Amino acid sequence: MLNIKTKNRLLIFLSIFALTIILTIFLFKTLRNNVLYFYSPSEVSKTDEKAFKNNIRLGGMVKPGSVETDDNEIKFIVTDYKKEIIVTYRGTVPALFEEGKGVVAEGKLKDKNFFLAKRILAKHDENYMPPEIQESLKQNAK
Amino acid sequence: MLSNFGITVSIISLLLTTSILYLSYYDLKSSGNNVSKKIYKFAFFQIVFTFLGFITLIVAYVISDFSLINVYENSHTTKPLFYKISGTWGNHEGSLLLWINILVLFSFLFLILNKNKNKNFKLYTLIFQNLLISAFLIFLLTNSNPFSLLYPIPTEGMGLNPILQDPALAIHPPLLYIGFVGSSIYFSIALAALISKVDSKSLALTIKPWVSVSWTFQTLGILVGSIWAYYELGWGGFWFWDPVENSSLMPWFLMTALLHSVLVLERRIGLYSWVIILSILTFTMSVVGTFLVRSGILNSVHTFANDPSRGLFILSFLALMVFSSIFIFFKYAPDDNKNYKIFSKESFILANNWFMIFFLAVVLIGTLYPVFLDTLTGQKISVGPPYYNFILAPFLLPLLFLMTLGPKHKWISSDMIGIFNIALFISVILFIIIFLSIKDSSILMLLILLFSTYLITQTIFDFYEKFKNKNINLSRIISHFGFGMLIFSISLNQIYSVEKSFNARIGDEKNFQNYTIKFNNLETFSKNNFKSVKGYFEIIDNKNTTSQNLTPEIRVYNQPEIITYEASINTRFFSDTYLTMSNISNSDIFNIKFQKKPFMNFIWFSVLLISIGGILQFLRFEKKI
Amino acid sequence: MRKKYLVIIYSISIFVFFVLYLSLGKNKVYTTQDNIGKKIAEVQLNYFDIDGEFNTKEISNFKFTLLNFWASWCGPCRKEHKYLVELSKNSNLKIVGVNFKDEKKNALKFLNEMGNPFSILTKDPEGKKSVNFGIYGIPETILINNELKILKKYVGPINSKDVKEIEKIINK
Numbered sequence: 001m002l003n004i005k006t007k008n009r010l011l012i013f014l015s016i017f018a019l020t021i022i023l024t025i026f027l028f029k030t031l032r033n034n035v036l037y038f039y040s041p042s043e044v045s046k047t048d049e050k051a052f053k054n055n056i057r058l059g060g061m062v063k064p065g066s067v068e069t070d071d072n073e074i075k076f077i078v079t080d081y082k083k084e085i086i087v088t089y090r091g092t093v094p095a096l097f098e099e100g101k102g103v104v105a106e107g108k109l110k111d112k113n114f115f116l117a118k119r120i121l122a123k124h125d126e127n128y129m130p131p132e133i134q135e136s137l138k139q140n141a142k
Numbered sequence: 143m144l145s146n147f148g149i150t151v152s153i154i155s156l157l158l159t160t161s162i163l164y165l166s167y168y169d170l171k172s173s174g175n176n177v178s179k180k181i182y183k184f185a186f187f188q189i190v191f192t193f194l195g196f197i198t199l200i201v202a203y204v205i206s207d208f209s210l211i212n213v214y215e216n217s218h219t220t221k222p223l224f225y226k227i228s229g230t231w232g233n234h235e236g237s238l239l240l241w242i243n244i245l246v247l248f249s250f251l252f253l254i255l256n257k258n259k260n261k262n263f264k265l266y267t268l269i270f271q272n273l274l275i276s277a278f279l280i281f282l283l284t285n286s287n288p289f290s291l292l293y294p295i296p297t298e299g300m301g302l303n304p305i306l307q308d309p310a311l312a313i314h315p316p317l318l319y320i321g322f323v324g325s326s327i328y329f330s331i332a333l334a335a336l337i338s339k340v341d342s343k344s345l346a347l348t349i350k351p352w353v354s355v356s357w358t359f360q361t362l363g364i365l366v367g368s369i370w371a372y373y374e375l376g377w378g379g380f381w382f383w384d385p386v387e388n389s390s391l392m393p394w395f396l397m398t399a400l401l402h403s404v405l406v407l408e409r410r411i412g413l414y415s416w417v418i419i420l421s422i423l424t425f426t427m428s429v430v431g432t433f434l435v436r437s438g439i440l441n442s443v444h445t446f447a448n449d450p451s452r453g454l455f456i457l458s459f460l461a462l463m464v465f466s467s468i469f470i471f472f473k474y475a476p477d478d479n480k481n482y483k484i485f486s487k488e489s490f491i492l493a494n495n496w497f498m499i500f501f502l503a504v505v506l507i508g509t510l511y512p513v514f515l516d517t518l519t520g521q522k523i524s525v526g527p528p529y530y531n532f533i534l535a536p537f538l539l540p541l542l543f544l545m546t547l548g549p550k551h552k553w554i555s556s557d558m559i560g561i562f563n564i565a566l567f568i569s570v571i572l573f574i575i576i577f578l579s580i581k582d583s584s585i586l587m588l589l590i591l592l593f594s595t596y597l598i599t600q601t602i603f604d605f606y607e608k609f610k611n612k613n614i615n616l617s618r619i620i621s622h623f624g625f626g627m628l629i630f631s632i633s634l635n636q637i638y639s640v641e642k643s644f645n646a647r648i649g650d651e652k653n654f655q656n657y658t659i660k661f662n663n664l665e666t667f668s669k670n671n672f673k674s675v676k677g678y679f680e681i682i683d684n685k686n687t688t689s690q691n692l693t694p695e696i697r698v699y700n701q702p703e704i705i706t707y708e709a710s711i712n713t714r715f716f717s718d719t720y721l722t723m724s725n726i727s728n729s730d731i732f733n734i735k736f737q738k739k740p741f742m743n744f745i746w747f748s749v750l751l752i753s754i755g756g757i758l759q760f761l762r763f764e765k766k767i
Numbered sequence: 768m769r770k771k772y773l774v775i776i777y778s779i780s781i782f783v784f785f786v787l788y789l790s791l792g793k794n795k796v797y798t799t800q801d802n803i804g805k806k807i808a809e810v811q812l813n814y815f816d817i818d819g820e821f822n823t824k825e826i827s828n829f830k831f832t833l834l835n836f837w838a839s840w841c842g843p844c845r846k847e848h849k850y851l852v853e854l855s856k857n858s859n860l861k862i863v864g865v866n867f868k869d870e871k872k873n874a875l876k877f878l879n880e881m882g883n884p885f886s887i888l889t890k891d892p893e894g895k896k897s898v899n900f901g902i903y904g905i906p907e908t909i910l911i912n913n914e915l916k917i918l919k920k921y922v923g924p925i926n927s928k929d930v931k932e933i934e935k936i937i938n939k
Contacts, residue, residue, distance in 0.1 A: 027504060027533060031511060034529035038522035057524065064895060069731040071645055091643035092376065092724040092735040095705040100898045215842045292845070294881065300842050439790045453791045461784045465777070472773045517790040700870075 036106065041083035045112055052109045055118070058085065059104045067099055078103060078115070089117040144207050148198040148289035151191050155246075156279040158188040163272050166265045177253070177264055185253050185268075192246045196230075196239055199288050203230050208299050211292040212236060218301035220671055228312030234436060234452070235288035237315055242282060244319050245275045248327040248352070259348065266334030267327075274326055274463075281455050304672070304699045304706055310370035314363060321360025322393045322428035327352050328400075329425035332418045333467060336474040342414045346407040349421060351760055353404055357397040358756030364390055365749040376709045376722045378641070378737040380745065383530045388509045389431030392502055396424040399498035401759070402491045410488065415475050416495075422467045427502075429460050439513055490548030497541050504533050535586055538629060542593035545622050546600045549615075565603045569596040583637050591633050597626035617762060621755025627748035631741040638717075640738035645731050658682040659736055672699040677723045677732065679710075694723040694734075718742045806915050807834075808899045812889035815866055815874070821889050827913050829861040831937045834909040835885070836897055838869040839877035844906045847924035848881045854930060855884035859937040866890040867897060867905050910936065 038057045039047065058078055066077035073090045076099075087105050097103060097120060105117035162184050169178045199212070203226045208214040216233045217226055231240045249271040256264060282288070328349040335345045367390065372380040381387060400420045407413045437453025508525045515521050546565075573592045580588075601623040608614045642654055652659045663678040675696045682689045695708040712719040720737040811820040826832045835851060837844040855862050864885035866874050869892070891897050900909065910919040910933060918936060921929055 023500065027507060030533050031507065031525065031529055034526055034532065035511075035523040036526050038524070055526075061898075064898075067726050069645060069726060069729045069733070071647075071731065073645065074726065074733060090645075092707065092722045092733045093726060095707050095724070097724075097726065100895045211842070211846075214845075294849075296845055297880070300840060433787070437791055439787070454788075457784065457787055457791065461780075464780055464784075468773070468776055468780070472769055513790050514786055517786050 040080045041078055041085045042080055044085060044109065045083050052111070055106060055108055057104055057106050058087070058109075058115055058117075059102070060085075062097070062099050062101060062103050064100045078105065085113055085115050087115045087117050089120060091120075093120050144198055144202045145210055145289045145291050148195055148202075149283070149287070151195040151198060152279065152283055152289070155188060155192045155195060155242075156276060156283065158184055158191060159272050159276045159279060162188060163269060163276070166268045166272070170262055170265050175261055177261055181268070182253065185250050189246050189250045192243055196243050199236060199239060200227055200230050203227060206299060208297070209291055209293070209295045210288070211290045212288045214292055214296055214299050217299040219298060221301070221307070224309075225307045225312065231315045232306055232312075235282075235286045237319070238278065238282050238286050239288055240316065240319055241323050242275060242278050244323040245271065245278065245326055248324055249275065252327055252331075252352075256348065259344070260338060260340060263334055263338040263340050266337050267330045270330035270333050271327060274330070277459050281459070285451060285455055304697070304704055308370055308374055310366050310373070314366045314370060317359050317366055318363030318390055321356050321363050321397075322390070322425075322431070324352065324356035324359065325393060325397065325421075325424040325428055328421040329467075332421035333470055336418060336470055339474075339476075342407050342410075342417075345414070345417065346404050349400075349417070350404050350408070353397060353400050354756050354760040357394075357401050358753045358760065360390070360394050360397055361749065361753035361756060364394060365746065365753070368749075369746060372742070373709065373711065376707050378709075378720045378722075378735075378739055380742075383508070383525075383527045385509050386435050388505050389434050392431060392505055392509075393424055393428045395498045395502040395505070396420055396427055399495045400424060401756075402494045406488045406491050412488070418471065418475065420495075422471065426460070426464055426467075429456065429463065433457055433460055434509065487548065490544055493544050493548065497537065500537065501534065504530065535590065538590055539593055542590070542597050542626065542629065545625065546593075546597045549604070549618055549622070565600040566596055569599040572599070580637060587633055587637060590629060594626045594630040594633065598623060598630060601626060615762070617755040617758035620758060621752050624748045624751030624755060627744060627751065631744035631748060635739065635741045635745065638738070638740040642736045644734055646734050647731055656683055656685045657736070658684060659734070661732070661734070672697045674698075675725075679721055681719060681721070681736070690719055692719060692721040694721045696723065696725055713743065715743065716740060803917050803920055805917055807909070807911050807917055810896055810899045812865060812891065812896060815864075815888040815890045816871070821863070821887060824915070826863070826911055827915055830913055831860045832911045833860055833862045833933070834865065834900070834911060835862060836865045836867050836900075836905045836907045838867045838905055839873040840869065841867075841905050843924040845881070847906055847908075847926070848884070850925050850927065850930045851884040852882045854933060855886070857934065857937060860933075861886045864888045865897060868892060868894045
């Protein structure tokens with residue numbers, strides 16, 4: 001027979017332990033559901049439909065000469081030298097958005113050739129190139 | 143000339159630091175009751191020489207001495223004096239020098255302000271603090287020397303990124319550094335207390351003022367950083383859950399936990415080991431943050447020039463620091479006796495600690511998860527704001543509730559005070575009014591609003607009671623009130639924000655909801671260091687037929703050549719109107735983003751209130767002595 | 768009991784530090800080292816101060832060519848410039864400069880102050896043509912032989928070690 005003090009302690013310890021486990025599971029589940037995967041245009045063409053449901057980040061180069069602005073939206077082509085994807089976007093672009101430079105667009109794929117961007121990312125660095133793009137370009141720029 | 147002087151002064155500081163280490167070590171064995179006079183002298187010279195080094199760099203910036211690579215890379219003769227000075231700590235090397243200055247300042251202040259403490263306790267603290275100082279001085283001299291020479295000497299500097307030429311960003315680093323570098327002193331104190339077996343009451347009294355000071359500055363630093371992001375980044379947000387922002391928030395959680403648990407430690411013995419762990423963790427987390435920011439392993443919207451060798455140094459230092467403090471902790475930590483009553487004030491304060499640790503874990507995992515995944519599996523991901531919002535929001539409910547009730551409890555007693563009181567009644571009525579005026583919103587958001595209203599009204603009642611009973615802690619009331627206000631205004635900000643993006647030519651007019659936006663005109667200006675294209679917009683609110691004029695700008699700077707988009711923000715008491723404009727490849731169509739951001743002033747003001755609580759806490763302590 | 772905890776905590780922290788260390792090794796600085804051994808892209812570059820264009824095919828006329836991307840506003844370019852001047856004395860090597868996103872006035876001032884190592888100087892005022900060489904930041908330097916093959920590529924300023932390496936290759 002355990003005395004009351006030890007019993008209480010055990011109870012507190014067990015409940016803290018259980019709570020921690022529940023919280024950890026909850027935390028990682030949310031984390032899983034809310035990460036943004038990074039894709040290059042070639043990876044998009046290889047991936048199955050499941051990538052189309054969630055928001056993703058699409059990275060590559062803005063194809064020189066592809067930017068069009070009309071009364072409603074901005075349209076441009078993201079390329080990784082192998083595959084191209086047409087991106088449409090409504091909103092202001094970051095100051096570093098330029099033809100022939102790297103870009104990361106956040107949003108959803110409509111199909112394998114068409115991307116609806118919600119956000120365009122860039123850094124305050126003149127010579128910035130996001131590492132993800134660097135890697136995918138490195139593999140393709142041969 | 144300045145280069146040689148700066149390097150010499152830094153080397154002298156390093157020599158003085160090692161001498162203090164040596165003297166302190168030998169003084170441990172001496173029989174006297176006081177710290178040797180010699181150490182005071184050396185500490186005095188240490189702060190003088192370290193400070194001289196910093197002044198030297200500032201002077202180099204002010205007179206634009208481009209023989210220093212650091213000045214050349216980050217300054218320009220045409221820059222205003224204010225930004226020349228702030229340029230000193232706007233880069234890695236200079237900020238490291240500032241970092242060292244704060245370490246030394248806190249070491250010196252600790253020495254002269256704690257005359258009556260146990261001698262060995264003081265000496266050990268000094269030893270630990272000076273070990274930190276010497277490590278960073280070595281880092282400065284061998285890897286990140288701000289006084290490095292450049293030859294031939296260029297006639298003009300490269301300039302400072304215009305986006306960084308901002309008053310908020312100029313004072314942001316010093317504030318934040320006093321905050322998290324300041325936490326080094328209670329790291330040292332905690333380890334020293336373990337070794338010299340200081341009792342819990344005097345440990346609590348020793349670290350309390352330092353915790354309040356660093357916590358206040360950390361809060362202000364985060365505030366100023368958010369204000370800058372809001373004005374300068376042009377996204378209309380003030381917190382992006384960006385890794386760089388997270389690394390300033392993580393130490394803040396720990397400082398907040400410490401601030402509360404010290405209150406318990408002052409009165410009871412129970413939390414001795416816990417306070418020690420928190421103190422060690424706070425500074426560790428500050429260094430972790432610095433590592434993440436400076437090593438370049440993270441992707442962030444805030445860029446820093448990166449260099450893997452820096453990361454390696456900070457990582458090795460961090461490893462050494464963590465392993466030795468864990469070792470010291472396990473060797474010297476006493477056994478705590480844990481007897482709490484469930485509904486006593488301690489439990490409520492401890493509840494705060496549970497929440498802070500949970501928040502810390504959430505943010506830490508969100509920040510490190512992409513790094514780990516990339517390193518271990520090569521998969522590239524980023525963790526967005528939804529993760530943080532989704533996880534943290536529900537936990538605000540119990541936190542707000544405990545913040546309301548907790549402080550009403552007496553120390554070490556177990557009787558439950560009635561939850562139902564006038565404050566709750568009033569807040570429910572207020573909440574119903576709010577509820578009726580909000581059309582659609584999630585239940586969670588509404589509950590958060592209810593609980594924050596409750597916290598606000600309850601703290602107002604507490605404030606009223608304060609006039610009758612002088613013992614009530616005013617600093618707590620103000621900080622908790624500020625926190626309630628913060629959550630309240632952020633929630634309303636989330637609910638009422640309006641955003642509309644569109645493209646427009648000059649002369650276009652857009653209508654949506656209650657607003658009409660007219661793009662009237664475009665003008666170009668030429669200024670000293672930039673050319674600017676200014677758009678003239680008129681925004682008409684059709685509900686109450688008021689109109690505002692906003693003028694967002696596109697600037698092309700020449701030193702260095704950088705384009706920036708300047709948001710135009712019209713701040714009213716209740717709501718900000720926020721307009722940004724961009725343009726691609728000189729087309730005649732402009733991309734416009736219009737935002738209505740309610741309660742921004744309230745958000746800034748409530749964070750300011752939170753930090754005022756920290757100042758009062760510090761003053762309260764000073765009075766007691 | 769305590770020892771057990773100590774071991775657990777130590778193992779966890781060693782794991783964390785190890786992963787962080789590995790992540791440091793994952794160099795995120797952009798490199799196009801893969802291009803080494805490949806042929807240089809054929810690009811037309813405008814001359815810096817005279818009319819006309821320089822075609823990268825012409826590089827095959829020289830024994831070795833060093834293609835250097837620089838600008839007056841770039842700090843590291845200033846650091847490497849003395850090495851370029853040093854290399855320009857070698858008769859086996861022609862240095863072709865590409866002035867990147869610069870203002871003519873500033874670029875000329877830079878060359879007057881620091882010396883002009885370039886046999887041929889071209890410009891890329893919008894930074895668009897340099898993309899074809901895989902240039903994203905400056906300075907970058909590419910060593911090419913008369914078969915238009917890329918022998919070496921340096922990202923960031925060249926130093927005395929790189930100079931020795933280049934000299935070794937071209938003096939063979």
